Amino acid sequence: MPLELLTVACLSDNYAFLLHDAATGRTALVDAPEAAPIRAALDAHGWTLSDILLTHHHDDHVAGLAELRDGARVIGAAADAHRLPPLDLAVAPGDPLEVLGERVEVIDVPGHTVGHMAFHFPGSRMAFTADSLMAMGCGRLFEGTPEQMWDSLRKLRDLPGQTLICSGHEYTETNARFALTIEPDNAALRDRAAAIARARAEGHPTVPSRLSEERATNPFLRADAPELQRAMGFDGQDAAKVFAEIRGRKDRF
Numbered sequence: 455m456p457l458e459l460l461t462v463a464c465l466s467d468n469y470a471f472l473l474h475d476a477a478t479g480r481t482a483l484v485d486a487p488e489a490a491p492i493r494a495a496l497d498a499h500g501w502t503l504s505d506i507l508l509t510h511h512h513d514d515h516v517a518g519l520a521e522l523r524d525g526a527r528v529i530g531a532a533a534d535a536h537r538l539p540p541l542d543l544a545v546a547p548g549d550p551l552e553v554l555g556e557r558v559e560v561i562d563v564p565g566h567t568v569g570h571m572a573f574h575f576p577g578s579r580m581a582f583t584a585d586s587l588m589a590m591g592c593g594r595l596f597e598g599t600p601e602q603m604w605d606s607l608r609k610l611r612d613l614p615g616q617t618l619i620c621s622g623h624e625y626t627e628t629n630a631r632f633a634l635t636i637e638p639d640n641a642a643l644r645d646r647a648a649a650i651a652r653a654r655a656e657g658h659p660t661v662p663s664r665l666s667e668e669r670a671t672n673p674f675l676r677a678d679a680p681e682l683q684r685a686m687g688f689d690g691q692d693a694a695k696v697f698a699e700i701r702g703r704k705d706r707f
Contacts, residue, residue, distance in 0.1 A: 457475055457580075460472040460474070460495060463491060464487035464492065468515070469620070469659070469661050470483060473554060474499070474501055475554040477555075481502060482503070483503055484509065484573065485507070485508060486516055487515055488517065489522050503522060503523075506527070506528045507573050508541075509570060509571055509583075509585070509586075510534065515622065519539045530544065530545070531544070533568075534571075547561060547562040547571075556578060557577065558574065559573070559574040559576065561574060562609075563609065563610065564597075565586060566592075567596060567597045568597045570584065574617070579614065580618045580620055580662070581610065581665070583620065583622075584621060585621070586606050586621075587668065587675070588626075589668070590629035590663075590671065591625055592701070595701060601694045603697070603701070604693060604697040607674060611669060618665075621661055621663070623661075626650050626663075627651060628707075630647035630651070630671075631647070637673060640671065640685075642670045642671050643671040646667065646670075674700060677696040686699070
């Protein structure tokens with residue numbers, strides 16, 4: 455039975471995610487931007503944290519941890535343990551990991567930071583990608599290279615299309631406006647941008663999103679798509695270079 459997913463809005467535009475196993479009553483948290491809204495969500499459902507997974511070290515993903523851990527097992531990247539809060543379990547890509555009774559794939563996704571990790575729950579068809587793959591976008595390259603981020607995004611793109619992409623911020627409307635400057639004739643993109651604008655006007659979140667939809671509309675996943683390269687005038691170019699151009703344009707958008 456898939457785990458129950460609850461998306462929790464934090465700070466001005468962050469998201470945290472609660473996963474609940476009804477069979478055991480256990481609950482896991484992915485990232486801890488702010489304690490108060492996460493605690494309120496736990497209390498409203500009568501849930502207690504058993505596990506906390508951290509995707510990367512940035513303060514807007516870990517600042518609430520100290521107030522929330524209270525005996526929960528804290529899991530994060532072994533390679534980044536020196537700048538994460540204290541970990542109970544340090545993991546590396548490919549390590550066996552089980553959370554709430556479900557196998558979890560630990561995926562190395564450098565680019566936004568060099569130690570960024572994503573967590574894929576194949577049984578529940580969810581991937582927690584934080585600031586690597588985002589709804590209609592990807593994170594800024596604060597530490598990694600375009601080549602690293604493009605490789606990371608291809609790893610995530612290869613997950614099953616029905617996977618829910620649980621990313622870290624509500625940036626989707628701006629990302630969609632930018633995407634239309636890259637591929638204005640993409641009909642699926644135009645339709646999605648309109649749906650996103652309606653959702654935000656009504657105060658609805660746009661995260662999580664479906665990977666199949668990201669593949670069709672997210673320019674950062676489409677740097678090797680011939681139609682996107684033609685739209686940019688980059689026919690036949692190396693995909694990593696096309697990705698770097700897209701990322702540079704977004705940084706200036």
